[in-house]
Amino acid sequence: MTSRTLSEGLSDAISDYVSSNPVSKSNHEDASQYLPGGNTRSVLYTSPFPITFVSAKGITLTSAEGCTYLDFLNEYTAGLFGHSNEDIKRAIQGIVETGWGFGGIGQWEGRLARGICERFGIERCRFTNSGTEANLMAIAVAKVITGRKKILVFGGAYHGSLLAFPSTESQSPLNVPHEFIVAPYNDLQYIQALQQDSTATKDLAAVLVEQMQGAGGCHAASREFLQTLKTLATATGAILIFDEVMTSRLHPGGLQAYHGIKPDMTTLGKYLAGGSSFGCFGGKEEIMRVFDETRSDGGLILSHPGTFNNNIISMRAGCVALEILTDEVLEKMNALGEDLRKELNELCEKYGVQEKMWVTGVGSLMALHFGERKEGQWREYVKVKSTDLGDLFWFWMVQNGVYLARRGFVALTIGHRREHIERFLEVTEEFLKAWGHVLQ
CATH class of the missing domain: 3.90.1150.10 (Aspartate Aminotransferase, domain 1)
Structure with missing residues (x-):
């Protein structure tokens, strides 16, 4: 035949x-x-x-x-957690019975923040509605704190619907209009050469990278490459942001814990609210304190509003999700x-x-x-x-x-x-x- x-x-x-x-x-x-x-x-x-x-x-x-x-x-x-996880379902049903959309502080966002910070070694965090929003906020914070404009990203990266870089030669026409340097992913020599280029790095605000490019084809970065990015950020005073929206599920403390490389900031999302809408950005206390309205040292205070940042369904489901997701599981x-x-x-x-x-x-x-x-x-x-x-x-x-x-x-x-x-x-x-x- x-x-x-x-x-x-x-x-x-x-x-x-x-x-x-x-x-x-x-x-x-x-x-x-x-x-x-x-x-x-x-x-x-x-x-x-x-x-x-x-x-x-x-x-x-x-x-x-x-x-x-x-x-x-x-x-x-x-x-x-699959579809209709019984523990998460019961938690959401309980929230529906007690009401939602308070327009005020609930009892769950503080507990979820504690769980996330302890799991991923983050000092302070804030919640958003998606990983896209978390990455947008992390970049914005980095630019404000450093007073710089350039953002180093990598071809093949996807950091959300407004931060997509299919290749080193192209990016989505819908991207937010930051000044991006789009570098080849996993290329040690390129980063080492970039570090020697003072013209390119003098205005570098942040390095944003996935430790494995999810939407870009599940290509994993080498530990040496990630360490080189850490060295670059330290040397130039830029803020190193690990996008762990996808990769945080690949190791109990995220891939940053697996590699033993701690970024300045981390972004999270996806599964961490048990399937409900969720995003999170966080990092060092010295960075995140710009959102602390209680500070009295005369330092910068930024506003971070958002109607559904602490939506009670996501907050409650997230607390249960962290309980279910033990290291063994x-x-x-x-x-x-x-x-x-x-x-x-x-x-x-x-x-x-x-x-x-x-x-x-x-x-x-x-x-x-x-x-x-x-x-x-x-x-x-x-x-x-x-x-x-x-x-x-x-x-x-x-x-x-x-x-x-x-x-x-x-x-x-x-x-x-x-x-x-x-x-x-x-x-x-x-x-x-x-x-x-x-x-x-």
């Missing part, structure tokens, strides 16, 4: 997807009359239309068509992720496709890559990305009841078990048996 081509397989996969999801298609068409693109969160759009989900429980999602999927995306890392989840990534790469090698399909990541977060694999001096990356291969894989997985991001991003939860990992591997191997020829 003649093997089908990639284009034939993709065409058939799209046809099957459309015919299998008529209610989702109709929902998308209806929504598109009022929402541009039929959605209000761009990352959720997928061609020809996204699946509409109507319920979720544990680690499963149920679509409008009544199909059940194993969820390996889990709200892009925010769903670390976190380590078990990340070990399972390490197993999945290792075994996926072994499958790619078994079928001889490792130069066209492979997996990167740390612990419970990973990304599958499709294209021409190239080993760079500082990081492994896709020389020529194959969107069609990635799309074919995604349609295959979804058709077989496994849900992940269209771009190949995977995030585990504390509810995943070995049998769920084996199902992911089983469906992947079936894909390789059917389509390995187009990957060779």
